[in-house]
Amino acid sequence: xxxxxxxxxxxxxxxxxxxxxxxxxxxxxxxxxxxxxxxxxxxxxxxxxxxxxxxxxxxxxxxxxxxxxxxxxxxxxxxxxxxxxxxxxxxxxxxxxxxxxxxxxxxxxxxxxxxxxxxxxxxxxxxxxxxxxxxxxxxxxxxxxxxxxxxxxxxxxxxxxxxxxxxxxxxxxxxxxxxxxxxxxxxxxxxxxxxxxxxxxxxxxxxxxxxxxxxxxxxxxxxxxxxxxxxxxxxxxxxxxxxxxxxxxxxxxxxxxxxxxxxxxxxxxxxxxxxxxxxxxxxxxxxxxxxxxxxxxxxx
Amino acid sequence: xxxxxxxxxxxxxxxxxxxxxxxxxxxxxxxxxxxxxxxxxxxxxxxxxxxxxxxxxxxxxxxxxxxxxxxxxxxxxxxxxxxxxxxxxxxxxxxxxxxxxxxxxxxxxxxxxxxxxxxxxxxxxxxxxxxxxxxxxxxxxxxxxxxxxxxxxxxxxxxxxxxxxxxxxxxxxxxxxxxxxxxxxxxxxxxxxxxxxxxxxxxxxxxxxxxxxxxxxxxxxxxxxxxxxxxxxxxxxxxxxxxxxxxxxxxxxxxxxxxxxxxxxxxxxxxxxxxxxxxxxxxxxxxxxxxxxxxxxxxx
Numbered sequence: 001x002x003x004x005x006x007x008x009x010x011x012x013x014x015x016x017x018x019x020x021x022x023x024x025x026x027x028x029x030x031x032x033x034x035x036x037x038x039x040x041x042x043x044x045x046x047x048x049x050x051x052x053x054x055x056x057x058x059x060x061x062x063x064x065x066x067x068x069x070x071x072x073x074x075x076x077x078x079x080x081x082x083x084x085x086x087x088x089x090x091x092x093x094x095x096x097x098x099x100x101x102x103x104x105x106x107x108x109x110x111x112x113x114x115x116x117x118x119x120x121x122x123x124x125x126x127x128x129x130x131x132x133x134x135x136x137x138x139x140x141x142x143x144x145x146x147x148x149x150x151x152x153x154x155x156x157x158x159x160x161x162x163x164x165x166x167x168x169x170x171x172x173x174x175x176x177x178x179x180x181x182x183x184x185x186x187x188x189x190x191x192x193x194x195x196x197x198x199x200x201x202x203x204x205x206x207x208x209x210x211x212x213x214x215x216x217x218x219x220x221x222x223x224x225x226x227x228x229x230x231x232x233x234x235x236x237x238x239x240x241x242x243x244x245x246x247x248x249x250x251x252x253x254x255x256x257x258x259x260x261x262x263x264x265x266x267x268x269x270x271x272x273x274x275x276x277x278x279x280x281x282x283x284x285x286x287x288x289x290x291x292x293x294x295x296x297x298x299x300x
Numbered sequence: 301x302x303x304x305x306x307x308x309x310x311x312x313x314x315x316x317x318x319x320x321x322x323x324x325x326x327x328x329x330x331x332x333x334x335x336x337x338x339x340x341x342x343x344x345x346x347x348x349x350x351x352x353x354x355x356x357x358x359x360x361x362x363x364x365x366x367x368x369x370x371x372x373x374x375x376x377x378x379x380x381x382x383x384x385x386x387x388x389x390x391x392x393x394x395x396x397x398x399x400x401x402x403x404x405x406x407x408x409x410x411x412x413x414x415x416x417x418x419x420x421x422x423x424x425x426x427x428x429x430x431x432x433x434x435x436x437x438x439x440x441x442x443x444x445x446x447x448x449x450x451x452x453x454x455x456x457x458x459x460x461x462x463x464x465x466x467x468x469x470x471x472x473x474x475x476x477x478x479x480x481x482x483x484x485x486x487x488x489x490x491x492x493x494x495x496x497x498x499x500x501x502x503x504x505x506x507x508x509x510x511x512x513x514x515x516x517x518x519x520x521x522x523x524x525x526x527x528x529x530x531x532x533x534x535x536x537x538x539x540x541x542x543x544x545x546x547x548x549x550x551x552x553x554x555x556x557x558x559x560x561x562x563x564x565x566x567x568x569x570x571x572x573x574x575x576x577x578x579x580x581x582x583x584x585x586x587x588x589x590x591x592x593x594x595x596x597x598x599x600x
Contacts, residue, residue: 013376014342038372039339042314062404068372072338075364076313093404100400104362104393106441141406 002027002150002202003299004225006266007043009292011231011245012065014038015270019294020065023227024049025148025204029129033057033073034146034206040069041076047295051077052084056125056132059090060208061143067094071101074109082111089124089134091142092117118144121219135219137210140244145207147220153198155191162194202300205260209267211241212250217257225300226260227292229267234281248278252285266292302327302450302502303599304525306566307343309592311531311545312365314338315570319594320365323527324349325448325504329429333357333373334446334506340369341376347595351377352384356425356432359390360508361443367394371401374409382411389424389434391442392417418444421519435519437510440544445507447520453498455491462494502600505560509567511541512550517557525600526560527592529567534581548578552585566592 003026008019020037024044031053033040044051051073059067067090077086088094095115102109116124118134125132133147154176162172167181167189175181176198181189205220207228220226231245240247246254248265255263263286268275275291282289290298303326308319320337324344331353333340344351351373359367367390377386388394395415402409416424418434425432433447454476462472467481467489475481476498481489505520507528520526531545540547548565555563563586568575575591582589590598 012379014345019342038369039342042319042339045314062401063407064372064375064401064405068368069338072364072368079312091404093400097397097400097404100393100397101362101364104391104397104441105364107363141404 001299002148002204003297004204004227004264005047005049005297006292006294007040007047007049008035008037009266009268009294010065011229011267011269012063013270016273017294018268018270019043020068021267022069023206023292024054026053027130029053030055032132032148035060035066035208036068036070036073037065038068038072041073043294044073051080052082055085056087056089058132058134058144058146058206059088059094060137060145060206061139061141062091062093063139063141063209066209070094071098074098074113075102075105075107078107078110085112085114087114087116087125089116089118091144092119135216137208137216138213138244139209139211143208143210145205145210145216145219147203147205147223149203150201153201155195155198157195165189165194167194204300205258207254209244210246211244212237212246212253214254214257217254220254220258220260222259224261225264225298226255226258226262227264227266228254230265230278230282231267231269233272233277248281249285252282252289255286255289260286261288263289264292264298265289301600302448302504303597304504304527304564305347305349305597306592306594307340307347307349308335308337309566309568309594310365311529311567311569312363313570316573317594318568318570319343320368321567322369323506323592324354326353327430329353330355332432332448335360335366335508336368336370336373337365338368338372341373343594344373351380352382355385356387356389358432358434358444358446358506359388359394360437360445360506361439361441362391362393363439363441363509366509370394371398374398374413375402375405375407378407378410385412385414387414387416387425389416389418391444392419435516437508437516438513438544439509439511443508443510445505445510445516445519447503447505447523449503450501453501455495455498457495465489465494467494504600505558507554509544510546511544512546512553514554514557517554520554520558520560522559524561525564525598526555526558526562527564527566528554530565530578530582531567531569533572533577548581549585552582552589555586555589560586561588563589564592564598565589 007022010018022040023034025032205223228251307322310318322340323334325332505523528551
């Protein structure tokens with residue numbers, strides 16, 4: 001299980017107390033920060049998200065509403081005497097900007113910052129429990145989406161049945177991994193006889209800023225929660241396309257085609273004060289949709 | 301008359317709903333933005349300060365808590381289709397940073413941005429009604445203070461007396477400027493006979509981040525309102541000095557030595573939740589002191 005908290009849900013200009021884009025995906029072990037618009041460090045404080053659990057930060061693209069809060073967060077972590085490593089994944093140019101800002105301030109971070117430039121689609125982080133991939137989306141400048149998947153869960157051993165087959169406890173780890181057991185007499189105990197499947201793994205896809213692009217559906221196939229931007233309502237599909245953004249019904253179409261379990265929509269244009277119509281229009285095409293609301297936590 | 305509104309009053313790390321440093325000095329004609337910490341554009345919206353009246357922005361130094369909100373403000377002004385010129389005054393390196401951020405976002409501002417690097421002490425802006433100087437303060441990196449002075453107000457013509465001396469109305473502008481009048485018979489009418497002094501001009505000095513440095517007092521002599529940082533209470537004077545910051549009593553000593561009419565203190569360390577003690581300690585040395593409180597407007 002993991003949980004997504006929205007720190008900012010607005011597009012380019014902050015408006016109506018809606019901040020620019022930032023999200024944090026939290027697991028029991030650690031948190032993953034996805035985009036970091038201006039004010040993200042204040043939003044983290046406001047919603048009581050522990051900075052010390054953030055070991056990876058992902059920046060989708062270099063439009064300000066997705067990263068102008070990054071340098072403030074990085075330097076504040078240093079002022080708070082962070083010592084543990086931080087991994088930053090983003091477009092290659094980001095490294096130069098951060099280096100310059102630190103240089104001009106004569107600041108040396110208190111912790112090791114590892115920069116990982118996004119270059120090719122595929123796995124960018126593989127931990128014990130989570131595997132994270134990046135994929136390209138179509139925006140006015142280079143832009144990346146991120147797919148978070150829990151690793152295959154281990155099977156659960158039925159200890160009572162394992163004892164009947166006289167399987168030693170030292171073999172249980174192999175059983176969890178799906179191996180059959182060969183006893184001393186040479187006969188095979190099939191794995192399914194003594195185990196049941198582990199809990200289902202979960203997944204989350206963040207599609208960043210993108211024009212309507214059906215190829216995205218293939219990249220996020222069967223995801224549990226899909227975040228797709230809806231900068232505009234459906235009547236403004238021409239403006240959306242001209243600015244490399246999407247509308248409500250376009251996000252819904254991607255969710256439908258991907259077979260997503262649930263859709264989360266955000267990155268609302270500052271021209272809209274109320275968001276009800278976004279939910280209404282999207283739900284008409286893809287029922288299981290929710291608005292990305294700041295401070296709300298979505299359990300996956 | 302002008303008025304100063306505090307947009308952020310905290311030092312390095314935002315805390316207790318206190319934002320990093322930013323202030324706006326408003327006159328009838330235009331507004332001057334002084335420093336621009338992260339979140340300044342949101343603070344401008346919150347406190348209903350019109351961005352369209354801001355024609356000059358002053359950045360004291362390149363520590364993030366004084367300028368990380370600048371690029372967001374500049375790009376938002378562009379997204380809002382600003383067309384009028386904007387003048388930016390700051391350390392020379394700032395230009396490179398802004399250029400890079402705009403380049404990586406493939407953004408062209410909708411308005412002309414004129415960058416004026418701070419190099420020498422002295423006048424940096426001279427308008428019809430205001431003259432603005434920069435002066436050096438002592439911080440860990442290059443840092444500038446700013447002195448805003450209304451220009452000398454014109455003398456007021458006493459029209460009744462001017463008529464007695466048969467001074468033509470066409471000479472009134474010269475009278476306002478202080479000239480004597482020579483009539484056709486060759487005799488002189490002294491200016492003081494037919495004019496009274498105009499209203500007193502006002503001044504504001506912003507001393508940015510600085511270690512205790514008595515030379516500042518000379519630079520801001522007789523100012524109406526003096527802003528001086530008090531990052532720490534007086535017991536932490538050693539820490540203040542080590543970090544090139546000041547304490548309460550040090551700010552008060554500068555105000556006293558400068559003969560300032562009033563002192564405004566801010567840039568409070570995140571280690572302090574309550575600010576009462578700052579006011580108490582400072583007032584013990586310099587009575588006419590106020591705390592810089594976000595959203596508060598100080599009439600000068």
